[in-house]
Amino acid sequence: MxxxxxxxxxxxxxxxxxxxxxxxxxxxxxxxxxxxxxxxxxxxxxxxxxxxxxxxxxxxxxxxxxxxxxxxxxxxxxxxxxxxxxFPAEPGPVYRGMPTAHSAPPLNALIRSAETYVWPSAEGTARGESIVPLYPSVPFAARQDATLYALLALVDALRVGRVREIILAQDLLKKYILRG
Structure with missing residues (x-):
């Protein structure tokens, strides 16, 4: 084994x-x-x-x-x-980067929030509290694949979100992963 x-x-x-x-x-x-x-x-x-x-x-x-x-x-x-x-995450200092968690699709269509979470990235389009991605190349990989981007953002919502965000992220992940 x-x-x-x-x-x-x-x-x-x-x-x-x-x-x-x-x-x-x-x-x-x-x-x-x-x-x-x-x-x-x-x-x-x-x-x-x-x-x-x-x-x-x-x-x-x-x-x-x-x-x-x-x-x-x-x-x-x-x-x-x-x-x-x-793999917990804590929001860090404000950086320019790529939106994640509830600040990125698909949750950003369901949740309005004054706070923005981003993966720090020079190619980023938003400013917000930084979330350390699960791997340094996550912003690169997410830019190449919209479905992967959505999945990674949902996973970050599980890592840093409040109850409402977590429940919505779980429901959406269920549709992606379990196809139901």
Whole structure:
């Protein structure tokens, strides 16, 4: 049995990218090496980080043995009930960056707030309280994939949100991940 030394924040990013790919019904190359290379390029990570991440997620039973399919119910439960305790976030100083949590789609259409949360980024279009992303390349990856951006913003709402924001984020994540 493989030893599991715990999940890392970027494991969540990799899992959400797999959900995004499935949500968009893109066809993945069946070769695991080519899939990992494509994931690495799209997420701004190394191929070895992707491989180790998928291995940890498999041991945690968040992905199937072939490392290509996410176990939707397990991922949903982990995100909704464990993420904010394992990878908490605290709003920091005001920076220019890319909106996240309730300040980004899809929650920004449902919640009006005077506070803005951003991932610090030189290419950002908004100013707000900074939220440290789960991985430094998150703004890059989110700019490449609108579905991934929505998923990452919803996850940040779980990490920093108040009760109303968390409930709305959980409902939307359920639609993305469980397709229901």
């Amino acid at each position: 493989a030893e599991h030394k715990g999940m890392r924040p970027h494991d969540v990013v990799v899992l959400l990218k797999l959900v995004s790919v499935a949500h968009q019904e893109e066809i993945l190359v069946k070769s695991e090496a080519l899939q990992q290379k494509a994931l690495a390029a799209s997420l701004g990570m190394s191929q070895s980080e992707i491989s180790a991440s998928l291995r940890r997620s498999r041991v945690a039973r968040l992905v199937a043995q072939d490392r290509q399919q996410v176990h939707p119910q397990a991922l949903f439960e982990f995100l909704c009930y464990g993420l904010r305790y394992v």
